Amino acid sequence: MVTLTPTQAAWRIAAAVPDPEVPVLTIEDLGVLRAVEVDGTRVHVDITPTYSGCPAMDTIRDDVVLALTAAGFDEVEVRLVLSPAWTTDWMTDAGKTKLAEYGIAPPSGRAAVSTGPIRVSLSVRCPRCGSLDTREVSHFGSTSCKALFECRACLEPFDHFKVH
Template sequence: MVTARPSTSSATQARPLPIDPAARRAWDIAATVTDPEIPVLTIEDLGVLRSVEVEDGGAVHVELTPTYSGCPAMDAMRDDVVLALTHAGYADVDVKLVLAPAWTTDWMSEDGKQKLREYGIQAPTGHAAVRGGPVRVRMAVKCPRCNSLNTREIARFGSTSCKALYECLDCLEPFDYFKVL
């Protein structure tokens, strides 16, 4: 069995190790699946694609970590991964949700964060606190349209639970902010 996993322990590293071509091909196919709630982001950009294994017989095992418990997009992501790999010729595809370690916005790729900003959603700023680690402080949130830091939170929850709704006090535009989780 060949396994493709992110190439370093860095959570933001999105590419798998340069290993067996079969596992790399399956990873690359699964990595094209997009988040149905934020279609400019792939599951690789988000960091929810955790591992891909290809057995000698061709069976593919994929592990995804939900962005948060109960995320409604996970069923669609799982189905889309199965569909993408099936269309690519893999007959036996299994997708498993892995809850530990819990997903964190630290796992998002820098490319994914840039895609969010270009889409009009401010990417998470800072890093998630770890048990026994630093206490998270609220940082200024930059407007993705005019880059002003003169913003305010309108609602703790935006269009999805993982986002908050903000307003820019300079350009007066509302925008989503992807919360640090």
């Protein structure tokens, strides 16, 4: 039997909190959960929004506090960390798979870096039928971190999680 440290246990609890906008993802899948530190019965959790001003952060904070206090931690402080800025590179592979299975095209490629070539996405694969014959309808979808696309093959609209 593996015994977890208090920090490992607190991380697992916080990591299991679902994203309120895409409930098939956890905040760990999304890469929003950045750090967890335990000092006695006090827990400090750092989260980074997918973009500044993300309206889901208050709900995520409240859900993390609720989950950790329900697990027996007396005091929970959730800090919003804006630097470094969140990037889709922080999403887990499992999270990207869950997005596709949920009907949202996951980000493809990696965020731009200061050295080397910048990848350009020529098309976005439809998460329903797999076709590459798609077009962007609106740069902003159901949330600011997603774009609205339409598949020309199956004629279904779908969200695409933008690379950033």
